[in-house]
Amino acid sequence: MSNNQRLRVYFTGVGGQGTLTATNLLARTALMVGLDVVAGEVHGMAQRGGVVESVLLLGGLKSPRLDLGEADVILGFEPLETLRGLPYLHKGGTVISSSNPLPPLSVALGQAKYPDLATIKANVTEVASRSYFVPCRDLGLLAGAIQSGNTVLLACACAAHVFPFDLEALAQGIKTFLPAKIQASNLKALELGAQEYEKLAAEKA
Amino acid sequence: MNTHPLLDAKPKETHLLLGNEAIVRGALEAGVQMVTCYPGTPSSEVVDTFKRLNATDRYQMEYSINEKVAMEVACGAALGGAKSLVTMKHVGLNVAADPLFTTCYTGLPGGLVVLSADDPGCHSSQNEQDNRGYARIAHIPCFEPADAAEAHAMTIAAFDLARTLEQPVMLRTTTRISHMRGAVQFQELPSHTDLVPFKKNPGRFVPLPAVARKRHVALAEVMAKAKELSETSCFNQEHSQKQPVALGIITSGVARDYLKDALHTGNWTEQVDIFELGLTWPLPEKRLGQFLLNHSRVLVLEEGYAYLEKDIRALAQSIGASANIEGKDATLTEFGEYSHSLVVQRLATWFGVEAPLNPRRSVTPDLPNRPPNLCPGCSHRAVYYAARKIFGDSVVYASDIGCYTLGVVPPMRTADFLFCMGSSISGGSGLARVGQPVVAFIGDSTFFHSGLTGLANAVFNQHNLLLVILDNGTTAMTGHQPNPGMLQKTLGDNCTHIDIEAIIRGMGVEAVQSINAYNVRGLKQIFEQYRDLKGVRVVIAKQPCVLYAKRQLGKTQSKVAQVVQQGPETLACLKEFACPAFYLDGTDVAVDEALCAGCMVCLQIAPNSFKAVNRRA
Numbered sequence: 001m002s003n004n005q006r007l008r009v010y011f012t013g014v015g016g017q018g019t020l021t022a023t024n025l026l027a028r029t030a031l032m033v034g035l036d037v038v039a040g041e042v043h044g045m046a047q048r049g050g051v052v053e054s055v056l057l058l059g060g061l062k063s064p065r066l067d068l069g070e071a072d073v074i075l076g077f078e079p080l081e082t083l084r085g086l087p088y089l090h091k092g093g094t095v096i097s098s099s100n101p102l103p104p105l106s107v108a109l110g111q112a113k114y115p116d117l118a119t120i121k122a123n124v125t126e127v128a129s130r131s132y133f134v135p136c137r138d139l140g141l142l143a144g145a146i147q148s149g150n151t152v153l154l155a156c157a158c159a160a161h162v163f164p165f166d167l168e169a170l171a172q173g174i175k176t177f178l179p180a181k182i183q184a185s186n187l188k189a190l191e192l193g194a195q196e197y198e199k200l201a202a203e204k205a
Numbered sequence: 206m207n208t209h210p211l212l213d214a215k216p217k218e219t220h221l222l223l224g225n226e227a228i229v230r231g232a233l234e235a236g237v238q239m240v241t242c243y244p245g246t247p248s249s250e251v252v253d254t255f256k257r258l259n260a261t262d263r264y265q266m267e268y269s270i271n272e273k274v275a276m277e278v279a280c281g282a283a284l285g286g287a288k289s290l291v292t293m294k295h296v297g298l299n300v301a302a303d304p305l306f307t308t309c310y311t312g313l314p315g316g317l318v319v320l321s322a323d324d325p326g327c328h329s330s331q332n333e334q335d336n337r338g339y340a341r342i343a344h345i346p347c348f349e350p351a352d353a354a355e356a357h358a359m360t361i362a363a364f365d366l367a368r369t370l371e372q373p374v375m376l377r378t379t380t381r382i383s384h385m386r387g388a389v390q391f392q393e394l395p396s397h398t399d400l401v402p403f404k405k406n407p408g409r410f411v412p413l414p415a416v417a418r419k420r421h422v423a424l425a426e427v428m429a430k431a432k433e434l435s436e437t438s439c440f441n442q443e444h445s446q447k448q449p450v451a452l453g454i455i456t457s458g459v460a461r462d463y464l465k466d467a468l469h470t471g472n473w474t475e476q477v478d479i480f481e482l483g484l485t486w487p488l489p490e491k492r493l494g495q496f497l498l499n500h501s502r503v504l505v506l507e508e509g510y511a512y513l514e515k516d517i518r519a520l521a522q523s524i525g526a527s528a529n530i531e532g533k534d535a536t537l538t539e540f541g542e543y544s545h546s547l548v549v550q551r552l553a554t555w556f557g558v559e560a561p562l563n564p565r566r567s568v569t570p571d572l573p574n575r576p577p578n579l580c581p582g583c584s585h586r587a588v589y590y591a592a593r594k595i596f597g598d599s600v601v602y603a604s605d606i607g608c609y610t611l612g613v614v615p616p617m618r619t620a621d622f623l624f625c626m627g628s629s630i631s632g633g634s635g636l637a638r639v640g641q642p643v644v645a646f647i648g649d650s651t652f653f654h655s656g657l658t659g660l661a662n663a664v665f666n667q668h669n670l671l672l673v674i675l676d677n678g679t680t681a682m683t684g685h686q687p688n689p690g691m692l693q694k695t696l697g698d699n700c701t702h703i704d705i706e707a708i709i710r711g712m713g714v715e716a717v718q719s720i721n722a723y724n725v726r727g728l729k730q731i732f733e734q735y736r737d738l739k740g741v742r743v744v745i746a747k748q749p750c751v752l753y754a755k756r757q758l759g760k761t762q763s764k765v766a767q768v769v770q771q772g773p774e775t776l777a778c779l780k781e782f783a784c785p786a787f788y789l790d791g792t793d794v795a796v797d798e799a800l801c802a803g804c805m806v807c808l809q810i811a812p813n814s815f816k817a818v819n820r821r822a
Contacts, residue, residue: 063463
């Protein structure tokens, strides 16, 4: 991918998961390697356990709001939210998603049913040309903290060559922009995410 | 004093900043000396960043009680010669409009910049008013940035203009701009900013009618000067093709972003001339007039109300330009936000071609929603539970602005109406006067913002109102900013705590009680006792916001609730209390230990079902 390639990335997750922190890390890494970057997010009521969405635009794009059918990539930090956000993806785009559910309250209270992962994957495969589901929460815990599960997802995307920069740049971004005390767990998460990608790619091949 | 890139970074360095952070850096470079605010999404990060920087050698700052007060304090500081900034969300400017509309007559020698952060799309607001209208009717210049770099540059320009003209200047953002991140190149920070010495001049600063009439004329002269500056402003840019073209687009604010991407998408860049407006009031009418005369078809692109379009139409009429002018239509309306796709569609219609867009996919139906909810352990839930137990649907629940508006969500359903900050008390008073029994809820910060006057009125006019003050000791919704109700030890040395109960007693209310908001039985008793009394009755339900207690006060509960017995009592608690930490495991109720905040309200509601146990990890 060339450096001036226009790329629209849509992030979706649940309030409190760290979706915005992950967006910011990726955006700062992109700026660090010399790309034109715009990122957008919406704060406010969404943070009280609601859906949190953000965007990252590379290559000189300006529009801070994405429309349905526009995203080249969806980074889903929660599988139900990946499915909800799927209409944002254009046909043939890429989806990298966590496979660890966070059931909404209505599901927890037995008033609604959480779609099973197979259904979510089937829906995604219908639109996306490439998709990878990664147990981010599990791998994050393995790396040392649930929140570093977000880095698992970013690393998987990097390894899949979704962005015009590589894993090394992301590692540099982690060392430059994250607080010292969480760098080790995030670098471990980066390693696990990259391994997970290799595993999934080998399965598909 | 803290170290922070916004203070420590060297000139020429480039940093990725939130639009709101870019405004802070711009204000610092402009030499801001006084900052006031009332927090409100999407403006809050501006003043929260100033607070975090804590650069007391450069500026003074305060979280004011409300936007009118914030505006007046900032106006006073600007009158005293300081470069001043006041920040608020769009609806805050309604509260602050009174001083604005007269200080534009007196002028303010130090220079005042008013940040109005608008919220088209109502991401976290009760309306989507477009505050560019205030610049027009108050007669003050207005800047509209379209990205972080412009937010930075225009803040500097706004301060410059405010001091040159001695006139308040508006910096108008929207949610997308305030919360957009982009690269910003820093300039030098000034080592010192001069105060403009205050000189007494009642003939200017005391707007008795005779003075006001003269100052109205002076205001027109200032705005004539501003118009000249608008003609030459670097933020008002024409982009013309080498050869003359018939088509021209005039655009402002965030619409400029969508336009740039849309022209790229449609490969239309070489077909139109563009007039980009960044200093959007007063308009550079000479240049715009020439632009109208040079094009046979002109499209006006602006998100929000059709202010610019109407001004352009009026301008065309006054200069006799015959250009066919278009603007708002069925695609680009006055509602909600614009987007790249909408602008592509609009341009395609205007060019008379097919819109080059990806096909839209339909939304997957029937997914379980994830609406915002009160947090596990939030004391508002306990108060609402007790109120619903006593009053059911026999009263009208007057709600107000804060997290507690989420009382509208079932099963609580304790929000029946809401107008604006403080309306629970005064709107509730009116409703009660015409025969409805009313229970009103207001938070501590909102009580100080706009509840005090409504309560004084309710006492004075002998309204029948049961008021519950949900006192969680902070301004929770917008990110835990200070308010006078906070404890003295958390406020520190620069703010003074004000006791809510003492205020209410001081106003002459006799039926007033403070209670721990987790005490469901006690709340029910007070509600029963107060239900049939006449006049103003006040319950102050106190309990720190759980997030605030955990993050700022460092308090976490070592115990969590656990279900020890299933049955109708357990199911009723699940259904009626609906704590987000509860979940159904098959048919059994269970508590998610990771979510449980340890408030133990469920133990009061269903004593046979739950017990407190030690948190495992």
